[in-house]
Amino acid sequence: MTTTAAGTKSPGPGAARAAVNAVLRVPPATHAEAAAHFWASLAFHADVSDVAAALADGGEPGFVLVDCRSTEAWDQGHVPGAVHLPTALVPEQAPALLDRSVPVVTYCWGPGCNGATRAALALAELGYRVKEMLGGFEYWAREGFAYETWQGAERRSPDPLTAPAASGDCGC
Incomplete structure (x- = not known):
């Protein structure tokens, strides 16, 4: 066994590898590495239901939500209370629209868009x-939260593949 730069164990160069499935072909990180990774992930990401709960709380959520899509996409539907700031305009317009002392949460179309x-x-x-x-x-x-369009407020029924249809709480 040799230790990799990440501190994980791997077979030495000449060691015969036992048949391992694709999931475990690269061994899992140590518990300390995993904790650091997932802590960092939470520092960079928020999920839709947590954002919705913070906005619905009635008080100040402690962040500004920024929709970074085009005007056409914004008109098609956006989160109530979001600030519209298309990505290409961030450098020139952010200082006039956003306070640097308040955290920002960005969103675009969906998981297929960066x-x-x-x-x-x-x-x-x-x-x-x-x-x-x-x-x-x-x-x-898709999770059934209200949104605004150029025609007014709308809401869809929750998609049961993305949110529990009955309780609205996935339990995570």
């Missing part, structure tokens, strides 16, 4: 503390 990541990077480079809302607007709507 616009929220690009907006978060641009904001971080300008000195903002920032997180990305996982799932984006797609999961906001």
